[in-house]
Amino acid sequence: MQVSTMQPELAHPDIDQLAGDAHSAVAQTGWPSSKHEAWKFTPLDKSGFDSLAPASRPADTLSTAQTQSLTFKDGYLVSAGTMDKAISLRQLGRDDVTLLNWLKLLPKDHHLSYLSLGGLGEAVLLEVEASENEIPPLTLHFTGEQASASAHPVVLVQMADGARLTLIEEHVGSNALSAPVLMADVGASASLHVAKYQDQARSTSHLGLSVLKLGEQAKVNGFTLSKGSKLARMESHVEFMADDAELVLSAIYLGASGQHHDITTVVQHEVPNCQSNQVIRGVLNDDAHGVFQGKVRVAPDAQKTDGQQMSRALLLSRDAVADAKPELEIFADDVVCAHGATVGELDETLLFYLKSRGIPKAQAQAMLIKAFLGDALEQIDDDAIASFMNQIIDDWAEQNNDALVMGNS
Amino acid sequence: MALLEIRDLHARIGDAEILHGINLTMDRGEVHAIMGPNGSGKSTLSYVLSGRDGYEVTQGDILMDGESVLEMEADERARLGMFLAFQYPVELPGVSGMAFLRAAVNARRKEQGLDEVDQLGFVKLARSVAKNLGVGDEMLKRAVNVGFSGGEKKRYEILQMALLEPSLAVLDETDSGLDVDALKIVSDGVNAQRGDNCGMLVITHYQRLLDHIVPDYVHILAGGQIVKTGDKTLALEVEKNGYAGIHNAA
Numbered sequence: 190m191q192v193s194t195m196q197p198e199l200a201h202p203d204i205d206q207l208a209g210d211a212h213s214a215v216a217q218t219g220w221p222s223s224k225h226e227a228w229k230f231t232p233l234d235k236s237g238f239d240s241l242a243p244a245s246r247p248a249d250t251l252s253t254a255q256t257q258s259l260t261f262k263d264g265y266l267v268s269a270g271t272m273d274k275a276i277s278l279r280q281l282g283r284d285d286v287t288l289l290n291w292l293k294l295l296p297k298d299h300h301l302s303y304l305s306l307g308g309l310g311e312a313v314l315l316e317v318e319a320s321e322n323e324i325p326p327l328t329l330h331f332t333g334e335q336a337s338a339s340a341h342p343v344v345l346v347q348m349a350d351g352a353r354l355t356l357i358e359e360h361v362g363s364n365a366l367s368a369p370v371l372m373a374d375v376g377a378s379a380s381l382h383v384a385k386y387q388d389q390a391r392s393t394s395h396l397g398l399s400v401l402k403l404g405e406q407a408k409v410n411g412f413t414l415s416k417g418s419k420l421a422r423m424e425s426h427v428e429f430m431a432d433d434a435e436l437v438l439s440a441i442y443l444g445a446s447g448q449h450h451d452i453t454t455v456v457q458h459e460v461p462n463c464q465s466n467q468v469i470r471g472v473l474n475d476d477a478h479g480v481f482q483g484k485v486r487v488a489p490d491a492q493k494t495d496g497q498q499m500s501r502a503l504l505l506s507r508d509a510v511a512d513a514k515p516e517l518e519i520f521a522d523d524v525v526c527a528h529g530a531t532v533g534e535l536d537e538t539l540l541f542y543l544k545s546r547g548i549p550k551a552q553a554q555a556m557l558i559k560a561f562l563g564d565a566l567e568q569i570d571d572d573a574i575a576s577f578m579n580q581i582i583d584d585w586a587e588q589n590n591d592a593l594v595m596g597n598s
Numbered sequence: 599m600a601l602l603e604i605r606d607l608h609a610r611i612g613d614a615e616i617l618h619g620i621n622l623t624m625d626r627g628e629v630h631a632i633m634g635p636n637g638s639g640k641s642t643l644s645y646v647l648s649g650r651d652g653y654e655v656t657q658g659d660i661l662m663d664g665e666s667v668l669e670m671e672a673d674e675r676a677r678l679g680m681f682l683a684f685q686y687p688v689e690l691p692g693v694s695g696m697a698f699l700r701a702a703v704n705a706r707r708k709e710q711g712l713d714e715v716d717q718l719g720f721v722k723l724a725r726s727v728a729k730n731l732g733v734g735d736e737m738l739k740r741a742v743n744v745g746f747s748g749g750e751k752k753r754y755e756i757l758q759m760a761l762l763e764p765s766l767a768v769l770d771e772t773d774s775g776l777d778v779d780a781l782k783i784v785s786d787g788v789n790a791q792r793g794d795n796c797g798m799l800v801i802t803h804y805q806r807l808l809d810h811i812v813p814d815y816v817h818i819l820a821g822g823q824i825v826k827t828g829d830k831t832l833a834l835e836v837e838k839n840g841y842a843g844i845h846n847a848a
Contacts, residue, residue, distance in 0.1 A: 537651065537652075538688050539688055539690055541650050541651065542684070542687070542688045542690070543673075543690075543698070544649075544671065544673040544676065545648050545649075545672050545673075545681075545682050545684075546698075546701075546702035546758060546762070547673055547676035547702050547705040547706045547709070548673060548698075548702055549673050549705065550671065552701065552705075553673070556697075556698070556701070557690075557693070559692070560690060560692030560693045560741075561692065563692035564692070
């Protein structure tokens with residue numbers, strides 16, 4: 190297959206057009222400020238992104254890996270492991286009409302779409318066939334070293350009817366801004382698990398976008414853990430395209446000094462008999478700021494929709510702030526939908542109960558933090574991923590306890 | 599040396615002084631009952647003893663084995679051997695019962711210079727102790743106190759006490775919310791802990807608990823002070839004449 194690495198100057202005129210439109214839209218409106226409804230808790234106008242340019246393609250030649258993994262550096266694929274035979278991998282250059290068709294599915298008039306289109310280098314397309322055998326998880330490792338540049342990796346996942354896949358996304362590294370896009374078209378009765386882990390350097394920003402389309406009886410289970418960066422927004426747009434599909438979206442953010450975490454979701458029920466369940470939990474220490482925005486739209490035809498959404502934030506410090514903006518837009522009359530949002534502190538009574546049993550304060554606090562996050566962690570139905578995420582949370586709780594114990598006593 | 603010595607203890611919550619000078623000395627192997635009407639300061643006393651935040655000691659001292667515990671956090675006191683059985687045990691959703699019990703036992707063992715118990719060894723230990731208290735495997739597997747009935751919560755408190763082997767047990771209205779059968783099970787569990795190494799302070803509103811856990815001494819608490827001390831017959835007197843009769847006589 191011919192890839193754009195060989196002919197960087199070639200671009201599909203319509204993709205050029207999209208990128209040009211994105212550039213002029215941003216040039217016209219600038220980065221969104223707090224006056225922009227979708228960005229009111231996470232304004233970007235003072236983030237200094239104007240001075241950044243998309244990272245150049247790293248000099249690395251594409252290497253191979255033993256594990257089923259892909260590594261992206263500065264937004265470009267640099268390493269590809271051996272894939273299961275049910276998965277085929279293609280790199281799509283800016284001249285590729287397939288890429289053009291995917292890009293047309295990006296959210297319209299949306300800053301994260303502009304960001305991706307404006308910095309677009311190439312994309313990776315994964316085509317997954319239905320398989321009798323269990324496919325081991327595929328790890329997508331995103332890293333970067335160009336500290337004054339932005340990275341714009343794009344991964345496209347085409348799941349055939351009945352296909353099954355577990356994707357693990359790891360976002361690390363020190364690119365000033367990472368703006369990864371994951372788009373998945375999940376076919377009928379196909380099943381996709383996506384576990385994201387964001388632990389980029391504290392000097393960085395992360396503006397991630399996931400776009401998921403669910404076919405008939407498709408199942409998607411997405412989990413996100415946001416822990417790194419100084420500013421992180423992880424946004425998911427999900428659209429039900431046919432009946433009887435099921436979505437679980439769970440997310441945890443862990444915020445400490447100087448951090449801003451934003452989990453934003455848009456779930457669109459366009460057809461009947463689908464289920465969506467969102468479980469969001471955040472823990473904020475020091476002066477950290479946490480945001481959850483969740484919109485559930487139920488179209489007039491989407492009868493028998495079951496749409497649930499619950500976000501809870503736990504503040505470990507009086508300086509921490511949590512904002513929540515749940516939105517239900519329901520145009521059908523025979524649906525079960527509920528949403529809720531709470532913000533609270535560690536319960537002194539529970540803490541005293543644990544301490545009265547001799548459990549040291551720091552350990553008791555870590556136990557309660559862990560318990561608070563339990564509802565979101567329980568949504569992960571892969572043991573290896575769950576145990577990986579658990580370990581990260583344990584370590585975080587331990588680190589943040591030192592500060593807590595000194596602060597409280 | 600006395601196991602517990604409470605000297606002229608004054609304590610307040612916020613601006614309100616609740617305890618106005620309590621004196622009490624208890625040796626190992628003894629069971630003392632503290633009886634008193636609602637609002638007499640019974641629960642406050644249990645929280646002040648165990649070191650709950652928000653309860654401020656303004657005067658006096660609390661000594662365990664001759665050492666003042668006033669400057670110690672609740673968890674330090676517990677690791678030294680103090681145990682509080684709660685009147686209303688709290689539910690801890692998401693906290694696994696086994697992990698909780700093991701953390702508590704290991705915290706105490708560490709303090710005593712003993713090796714920590716591993717997961718497998720602990721499950722065996724907890725099951726054998728639980729069986730005697732009518733705490734089934736199903737209860738052990740659940741999150742702490744979540745979905746337990748009132749009686750189950752009290753049995754779970756006594757299970758914790760049995761596992762932690764405290765030298766000083768404070769039982770705060772352990773009989774509240776128990777029917778006759780549950781009261782018997784819980785009392786049997788408490789009585790099994792009695793011995794030369796453990797002193798017990800049994801706080802109760804009603805005499806009926808003391809039919810099952812027979813005290814060596816009974817103290818009447820009223821208005822934040824101990825107004826009368828006697829043997830177990832004092833409890834029967836309360837039952838007959840009410841607190842008003844005792845208080846006025848004192």
